[in-house]
Amino acid sequence: MRKPIDLGYGISLIDVFDLGKENRTGTYVIHEEDITIIETSASPSIPYLLKGLEALEVDTAEVKYIIVTHIHLDHAGGAGLLLERCPNAKVIVHPKGKRHLVNPSRLIQGARAVYGQQFDEFFNPILPIPEDRLVVKEDGDTLQIGKNRTLTFLNTPGHANHHFSIYDPYSSGIFTGDTVGVYYPQLLSKGFEFYLPSTSPNQFNPQAMLEAADRIENLNIDRIYFGHYGMSENPDLAFKQLRYWLPIFVETGESVTKEQADASFKEKTASISKGLFAKISEYLAEKNVSPSPDVDEIIQLDLNVCAMGIADYLEKKK
Structure with missing residues (x-):
């Protein structure tokens, strides 16, 4: 406590x-x-x-x-x-x-x-x-x-x-x-x-x-x-930062759904999450922010859920 x-x-x-x-x-x-x-x-x-x-x-x-x-x-x-x-x-x-x-x-x-x-x-x-x-x-x-x-x-x-x-x-x-x-x-x-x-x-x-x-x-x-x-x-x-990252989130989702058109929803969300985590890791590295397991874990946890929302949004948009 x-x-x-x-x-x-x-x-x-x-x-x-x-x-x-x-x-x-x-x-x-x-x-x-x-x-x-x-x-x-x-x-x-x-x-x-x-x-x-x-x-x-x-x-x-x-x-x-x-x-x-x-x-x-x-x-x-x-x-x-x-x-x-x-x-x-x-x-x-x-x-x-x-x-x-x-x-x-x-x-x-x-x-x-x-x-x-x-x-x-x-x-x-x-x-x-x-x-x-x-x-x-x-x-x-x-x-x-x-x-x-x-x-x-x-x-x-x-x-x-x-x-x-x-x-x-x-x-x-x-x-x-x-x-x-x-x-x-x-x-x-x-x-x-x-x-x-x-x-x-x-x-x-x-x-x-x-x-x-x-x-x-x-x-x-x-x-x-x-x-x-x-x-x-x-x-x-x-x-x-919201305005910087939001288009990147959506564009990453669009790229994945285009490349993996026949993939399952679960497969798409996994790829979106992975793609976003890579971009965020690269961004933080450019800012000289060293990775740490606790921060990576919490960001990954959030991205797993965010990816579902992006995939769902794009599916409805179709």
Whole structure:
């Protein structure tokens, strides 16, 4: 268990060890009159989240809101389990995500298809959330959590259609889930700041992702709170790297699907992942960033899922 990180502006970050890995997925706690949690990760992360709240001296009965940026299980899978410990909380979700939290059967089916035999280890249990404990926020809706603090919800598809980002003017920051990609703080120790798009199945749309990034950038924020993982105070670089890598991701997928037109979906995704990993490794080498097994493992893990989203997108595009 790591101590929660004080990010300033009344925001703490709890490392919830998604997939058993540190610096992978975070839960944010906003300390206001209405204690607000953003992102829960999957159910195996909830013990870490609860220990983090204990370290912050936050009683679960004090939690008023639990916000999930979108309903993918690594962001919202643990919401039902956490809710059992937070008797006075409501879960806030995108309008297109509500029905899946009430009945998570399709979420479970989709995740099983991606993760196979590892599904139970990574995600169980997934508990349905009673409808009367869900609150839907539409694009532009707000939520006042403190006397001088109001959050604004922005529809930001691209990674998923059921995705919103939460703008916090008080910190001049925004909680982006996966919309503008993944931040790899593991590389900071090597003197390099690195971001990649998150293109997981099955609603990935590169044009929508770029439009969402433009919308967020136009807020002139000073910091981004990533679902994976942590706070960046260099949003300009995050947007720049998203725009650099996203076409490369799609072009790599197009090249593979053209060359391997008769290959299976599994074979195509393996080739896309391999091709992207080679390009990323070459890029990092050019930046004099030496490889390390822990960083390579986490990037490869992400690329395996990203490749599925790219292959799925191109298949639908045909």
